[in-house]
Amino acid sequence: MSEAVIEKVDNDGMVQLTINRPKALNALNSEVLAALEAHLVELEAHPHLRGVVITGAGEKSFVAGADITEMRDKTPEEARAFASQALRTIKRLETLPVPVVALVNGFCLGGGCELALACDWAVASDNAVFGQPEVQLGVIPGFGGTQRLPRRVGPAMAIDLATTGRKIDAQEALRIGLVNRVMPQAELEGYVEELTNQLKGNGPQAVRSAKQAVHDGLDQDLNSALALETSLFALCFAGGEQKEGMSAFVEKRKARF
């Protein structure tokens, strides 16, 4: 039997998805996208989901982009269908109700960078390489990069990267706010474990609401977004988490969520 193109490990609600096409540097073809979407549909119904980590197999590459070999002979209609499949899948990842962490271990280019941009966190190895090199292939980013990149790093840097196609190293990615943390590759998995344990120690509904407030608020004007925050804040007092969290503080013990 051939190996799964996406590997899933569920550690008590903290799910790691590994894109497993290392020979092609984990390039995203239709098969990988379909498998990823199937996993995401499953995760949407996961009763105890606490967080998702997404990464690429091997130490050389997170994802080196959409699959160029598959795209080469596409007609405009086929290209539109391919981009739509990817956009839908990446949107599913972005809108999971829990934090999503991109563990970036090497090349993070084109569609790979666009995948990372849809994650709440990006943690990168110090040898990671980022870029939107599509213009060098005669196309533009089609997995959301022209829209999520400026929202993450600002329009000037987004236009710089999307029109030159230049690659940047992990330190520059950190400086422009494309990633949250950079560290030696050997420390990357340990750090992500620490991060996910930290997330798991917090009130699960509070973590979901914090993500929802930030994401939904960004699509609204400031006053509406502030009203959304107030509603979500008030809702925290309707469940048991707030009583437990605040009682634990007062009683000088660790909260048990």
Ligand code: HXC
């Ligand atoms: C298909 C790819 C690939 C890709 C690498 N490979 N990237 N196959 N699509 N995006 C394959 C190579 O063909 C090669 O296969 C194997 O992976 C190893 O890659 P090498 O090039 O030999 O490795 P190296 O010399 O280390 O160079 C690494 C690299 C280079 C710098 C990352 O592979 C590269 O430039 N890749 C393309 C990056 C890119 O342009 N990405 C954007 C794609 S467009 P063989 O069989 O020869 O061993 C995109 C658009 C999204 O993402 C929107 C679409 C709607």
